[in-house]
Amino acid sequence: MIQFPVSLKIWISVLYLFQVWFVFNSCVQPKKEFESVPLGPWRGVLLLDRSPVVKYGDDRDIKKNFDFDSELAFTFELGKDSLNRLFVEFYNGSEKIRIYDVTMGKKTISSKDTLHIDFIEYDTYINAIYEDGIMEGKWIVNYKENYSVPFKAVFGQNHRFDHKTETSMFDISGKWKTTFQPGKQEEYPAIGDFTQEGNIVRGTFLTETGDYRFLDGNIIKNKLYLSAFDGAHAFLFVGKFTHKDSLIGSFRSGINYTEEWIAHKDESFTLSDPFQLTSKSSDNPLNFVFPNTENQMVSINDNKYKNKIKIVQIMGTWCPNCYDETVMLKDYFKTSPSDEVAWISLGFERYKEKEKSIKQLAAYKNKMGLTHEVLWAGYYKKEEAIKSIPQLSEILSYPTLLIIDQQNKIRHIHTGFSGPATKEYTKFKSDFENLINSLKDEGKKR
Numbered sequence: 001m002i003q004f005p006v007s008l009k010i011w012i013s014v015l016y017l018f019q020v021w022f023v024f025n026s027c028v029q030p031k032k033e034f035e036s037v038p039l040g041p042w043r044g045v046l047l048l049d050r051s052p053v054v055k056y057g058d059d060r061d062i063k064k065n066f067d068f069d070s071e072l073a074f075t076f077e078l079g080k081d082s083l084n085r086l087f088v089e090f091y092n093g094s095e096k097i098r099i100y101d102v103t104m105g106k107k108t109i110s111s112k113d114t115l116h117i118d119f120i121e122y123d124t125y126i127n128a129i130y131e132d133g134i135m136e137g138k139w140i141v142n143y144k145e146n147y148s149v150p151f152k153a154v155f156g157q158n159h160r161f162d163h164k165t166e167t168s169m170f171d172i173s174g175k176w177k178t179t180f181q182p183g184k185q186e187e188y189p190a191i192g193d194f195t196q197e198g199n200i201v202r203g204t205f206l207t208e209t210g211d212y213r214f215l216d217g218n219i220i221k222n223k224l225y226l227s228a229f230d231g232a233h234a235f236l237f238v239g240k241f242t243h244k245d246s247l248i249g250s251f252r253s254g255i256n257y258t259e260e261w262i263a264h265k266d267e268s269f270t271l272s273d274p275f276q277l278t279s280k281s282s283d284n285p286l287n288f289v290f291p292n293t294e295n296q297m298v299s300i301n302d303n304k305y306k307n308k309i310k311i312v313q314i315m316g317t318w319c320p321n322c323y324d325e326t327v328m329l330k331d332y333f334k335t336s337p338s339d340e341v342a343w344i345s346l347g348f349e350r351y352k353e354k355e356k357s358i359k360q361l362a363a364y365k366n367k368m369g370l371t372h373e374v375l376w377a378g379y380y381k382k383e384e385a386i387k388s389i390p391q392l393s394e395i396l397s398y399p400t401l402l403i404i405d406q407q408n409k410i411r412h413i414h415t416g417f418s419g420p421a422t423k424e425y426t427k428f429k430s431d432f433e434n435l436i437n438s439l440k441d442e443g444k445k446r
Contacts, residue, residue, distance in 0.1 A: 037104055037113050037130045039078050043157035046072040046139060046234050047150040048255050070252070072236040074216075074229040075158050078102075078115075088117050092228045093202040093214035093421070099231070119231030121317060121367040123360050126151055139234070141254075143318060143350040143360075149234065149255055160200075161218040161225040168199040168219040170241050177266035178205060180251065180259050191271060192263050193423065201226060205237070206424065208271050209397035209416035210321035212237075224249065232320045239263070277415040278400060281393045285408035286312065288388065290346065290375035291354070293362035298344075298373050300408060305342050309439045310404035313345045314395060316380050317364040322399040324419035326368060328429060333372075336433070340440055345370075346377035348385045348398070403435055406443055411435075 049070035076090045086104065090097040101118035113130040115137075128137030128151060135153040157163070176192035194203030199219045203226075205212045212235055217226035224239035224247065239249030245265040252258050289299040300310065311329065315322035329343060347364075349357035357376045365374045377388045382395045389395070396415050403412040412435055418424035 037078065037115050037135070038133070038155055039080065040155065041158040042076050042078060042135070042153045042155055043159060044074050044076055044135075044151065044153040044229070046074075046229065047152065048072055048234070048236065048252055069225075069236070069238045069250070072227050072229065072234050072252070073160050073225075074227055075160060076153075090229060090231070091216070092230060093216040095214040095230075095421070097230055117231075121323070121364045122230075122232040123317065123363075124231055128153070147255075160216055160227065162199060162220050165198040165200060168196070170219055170222065170224075170244060172196050172201055172219065172224065174265060175267045175269060176247070176263040177269040178261055178263040180207075180261045182260065182262050189271060190261075191269060204421040206271065206418055206422050207416070208274065208277060210399075211418055211422050213320055213324070213419060214421045230320055232318060232323070237261075274415045274418075275412060278396055278413045279393045280391055280410055280413070282391055283409065284391055286310075286389070286391055286402070286404055286410060287408065288346075288377070290377050290388075291358060292373050292375050293358060293365050295358055298375055300344065300404075305344075307406050307443075308339075309341045309406060309436060309443070310402075310408070311341065311343045311436075312402040312404055313343070314348065314377075314385070314389070314398065314400040314402070315345055316348050316350070316398050317360050318350050318380070319398045321417045321419060323368075325399045325401065325417040326370070328417075328419075328425075330368070330370065332429075332432070338440075340443065341436060343372040345372065345374045346388070347374055348378055348380040348388075349376065350380050352379050403439070405439055411439065 047070065074090065074092070076088055078086075078088055080086055085100055086102050088099045088102050090099070099117055099119065101120055103116040105114045105116070106112065107114055107129065115126070115128045115130060115135060117126040119125060123142045124140060126137060126139050128135040133155040135151070137151050138148040139151050141147045172194045173196045174194065176194070178190040178192045179187060180190055181187045188207060190205045190207040192203065192205050194201055196219070201217050201219055201224065202215065204215050213228050213230065215226040215228050215235065215237065217224065217237075222241045224237070224241070226237040228235045234254050236252040237249060239247040241247055247263045249261050249263075250258060251261055286300055289297055292298045300312075313325065313329065315326065326345070333341075333343060347357070347361045349360055351357045351360065354376065361374050361376055378385055380398070385395050386392060391410060392413070399417050401414040401417075402410055403414075405411050418428060
C-alpha cells in the first residue's frame with residue numbers, strides 16, 4: 001500500500017474541497033442579497049384576519065350581500081434625508097407622513113436585521129424582522145390590551161391593491177350618499193367624495209362626527225378597495241358595484257371592528273351642520289381644573305385666561321381627526337397670534353391611569369411642538385368624559401371644539417372635524433376665523 005506524505009494528503013484534501021466549491025457555485029445562482037434593510041419603496045400589508053387573502057380581482061362568486069376582505073395594503077418609503085437621518089414616509093393619497101423615530105438593529109440569536117417604527121404621538125409601533133427583501137412583524141397598539149396586527153412588507157413595490165393602471169369600466173368620481181350600518185339601530189349617514197384616474201381612486205368618507213382621512217386604492221373589475229394607515233388607525237373599505245351608480249360594501253377598522261355600508265351617487269346630499277349637533281345643558285360659565293403635562297393643576301379661571309376668548313378642544317391623542325384639528329389650530333395661532341385668544345386642550349385618554357395618560361399627553365405635546373396647555377381631563381369613554389364638562393348635553397364625538405367668550409360662557413360648539421382630506425376643511429377654517437373675530441369685536445364694544 002502506497003503511503004503519501006502528510007503534506008501531500010493535505011493538498012489533495014484542499015484540491016477536493018475546491019473542486020466541490022467550484023461545481024456548486026457554477027450551478028447555483030444566489031438571489032440578490034442586501035447587506036441590511038434596503039432603502040427605497042415598500043408595499044406593506046396588515047393582515048386583519050391574520051392570514052392573507054387569496055388574491056384581488058378574481059372571479060369568485062360573492063355569496064353574501066356584504067363581502068369582508070381582510071388585507072389592508074399601504075405604501076411607504078424607507079430613506080435618509082439631507083442630514084443622513086433615517087426616516088419612514090407613509091403615503092395615503094396626497095398625504096405624506098414622515099416618521100424619524102425609526103431604529104434598525106439585529107436580533108441577538110438569529111442575527112437577522114430588524115426595524116422598529118415608533119408612532120410616539122399615537123402610542124403605537126411596528127416591529128419587524130427583515131430577510132431577503134421581505135419584512136414580517138406586527139403593528140402593536142399599546143393602549144389596547146394584547147392588541148397586535150400581523151404586518152408584512154415587500155421591497156421594491158409601490159402599488160396599493162393593483163399594480164395595473166388600466167381604465168376601469170366603473171367611474172366613482174363625485175359625491176355618494178352613504179349609509180353605514182343600514183337598517184340597524186347604529187345606522188348613520190355619510191358622504192363619499194372621490195376622484196378617479198384610471199383605476200386609481202382617492203378620497204374619503206365624511207360623517208357628521210369626522211372623516212376617515214386620506215383613503216387611497218383601486219377599482220379592480222367590479223370591486224372597490226380603499227385603505228389608510230397612519231400609525232393611529234388602520235382603515236379598509238371594500239365595495240362591490242351592484243350598478244354603475246350604486247355600491248354595497250364593508251368597512252374594517254383594525255382587527256376587531258366591522259361595519260356594513262351602502263352608497264349611491266347623489267351630488268346634492270348634505271350632512272347636518274356640525275355647529276348644531278351638540279347643545280348646552282346649562283348657561284353656566286365653563287369651570288374646570290385639570291392637571292397639565294407637568295402634573296400641575298390648571299384652571300380656566302387662572303389669571304392668564306381672564307378676559308380672553310378661549311378655544312377649548314376636547315380631544316385624545318389616539319384620535320386622527322383630533323390630530324388634524326390640532327394641526328389646524330396650531331397653524332391658526334401661528335399665523336394669527338393674539339393676546340385676546342387662548343387655547344386649552346382637554347385630553348381624554350384610553351388609559352384609566354393618571355400617570356400613563358399624562359405621560360402620553362406629554363409625548364404628544366412634545367412631538368407636535370405645542371406650547372399651549374394640554375390637560376388630562378379623564379377617561380375617553382363618552383359617558384365618563386361628559387362628567388368633566390357638565391355644561392354640555394353630551395359628547396358626541398372626538399374632537400369637539402368649544403368657543404368660549406371672555407366670561408367663560410360657551411358661545412359655539414363644533415362637533416367632529418372635517419380634515420384636509422375633505423372639501424369642507426377650507427370652509428371650516430374660514431367660519432372659525434369669522435367666529436373668533438366676531439367675539440373680538442364684542443369685547444371691544446364693552
